[in-house]
Amino acid sequence: MSIASNGIEHEFSSGTAGGAEQAKPTSGTAYPVIRTRNLSLTFDTDDGPVYALSKVDLSIHKGEFVSLIGPSGCGKTTLLRVIADLEQATGGDIEVNGVPPQVARTRRDYGYVFQAPALYPWRTVIGNVMLPLEIIGLPRHERHERAKAQLALVNLTGFEKKFPWQLSGGMQQRASIARALSFDPELLLMDEPFGALDEIVRDKLNGQLLKLWAETKKTVVFVTHSIPEAVFLSTRIVVMSPRPGRIIDVVDCDLPADRTLDIRESPEFLKIAHRVREGLRAGHSYDD
């Protein structure tokens, strides 16, 4: 396959949903898929306000793979949920594909992968992948074709008729990625998708995800708390810090596109990892 050598191409892939296309300017690679300005989110709790996000300014462009990294409570998951319209900001602006997240959600502009596979136990693997397609209302035949193709993309061909409990944790999470991609959204939001897996499986899935990203040219926003994972996968790393949740550094990660796991021993890799670690350390005052 020529996927790896193909690398990252900051191009508009054709064949996206027609409705979504109109709202986008066609200026080229600089078009931000996600843009936030002064974004804030404060939860009112019984113990007083919790500043989950504070003055977040971030632009994510088409075809990028951006990781949000930081300790727990830094708002990285919250930011992802605001992008997905699962949470509403209390201040500032956010646009997803040029529209508010509420509108982007109604257009099904993104696929979301949760920490857990969140597969329906009463559905087969292919039944799970077809779920969003059923909701969108695709005809039966097309649902089946698309789901099969997506499962092939995550190397799950032959497991279509299995039920989730018959699959390993890594396979379940791959099925959930296939489900998020089944309706071909241009944006993929991933919330620590490999956090619950052991390191060996995780390394393998990281490699597969990178390949999948190169193949599909999706824009990916990836939440993690693993530095090697972030450096290995990303084109850009957003370092966040808690209390209040904010961005403290954005690290460009200009490693070659066809990365293998070996790259993690290279000086370039270690340099970027070091900068991320420094950022995390600076932002995290261990006063508690």
Add this chain to the structure above:
Amino acid sequence: MTTEAATGAGAIGRFGRRVARVTGGRVIPISTVILVLIVVWYLAAIIVNAGVVMTLAGDNVKFGFTDFIAATWSQDRPLLPVPHQILIEMRKTILDVAVTSKRSLIYHAEVTLSTTLLGFLIGSVTGILLAVAIVHVKALQKALMPWIIASQTVPILAVAPIVVVVLGNIGITGTLPKALISAYLCFFPVTIGMVKGLTSPDLMLIDLMRTYYASPAQTFWKLRWPASVPFLFASLKVAIAISLVGAIVAELPTGAQAGLGARLLAGSYYGQTVQIWAALFTAAALAAIAVAAVGLVEHLTVRGMGGRR
């Protein structure tokens, strides 16, 4: 040949394992318990019936020990009939009598069963609809729940005659008024179970439906409803047993025309204890069959939904 033989042997092995799984390790404990119960029953019958035997015999009759025991086990109207008396009565009223006869327990069981099933149907559907309403409209939870719970504190024995008589006066007679009593009892576990079941999906699964911009109807049919199926069957098993109790209770005030309840009442009017116990045994068997039937449907449904639960 060899493969055929092997698959044959495999099938037998599988069958054997299946039998072992169904009965597996349970036959001995269960039969032991039954045996102990029967022994206790026969001993209790001697003690309970002894007084009556002696009174009837008078002072000048001398009993041998075995004759005395035999007498306590073979009275016409004993205080406590022994199992073989009940079984003989059941054979007489189930096998030896035409099923159309008013003396046939099959006839009475059929009357009770049709009331039970109609009541179960009405009660389950009502229970499910109430649960759906409660889950979807937050205000209803506060408004309805106290009434639903209060409804079950009303003694059904007091309400049943009122319902049957009132409905009878406006021309509704037969199975329906009795079924309503059954439904009144059996909707409750269904509502409670289904509220729990419909709210059982993990928050993550609900969020997932949100990311697909699924309509409330889609979220219901594709997530909440299938997730509630195990809860539904647990509730239905309780409900059908309660429904049978409701049907029997509802038969009491109708002047004991037909049904196992009527049979119980008639038995107690005339001191026919054996008849009472026979009706009781039949009711128990009916309940066991009904619960097992629900269990079978559950088994088939769960297998169709991925099995491992």
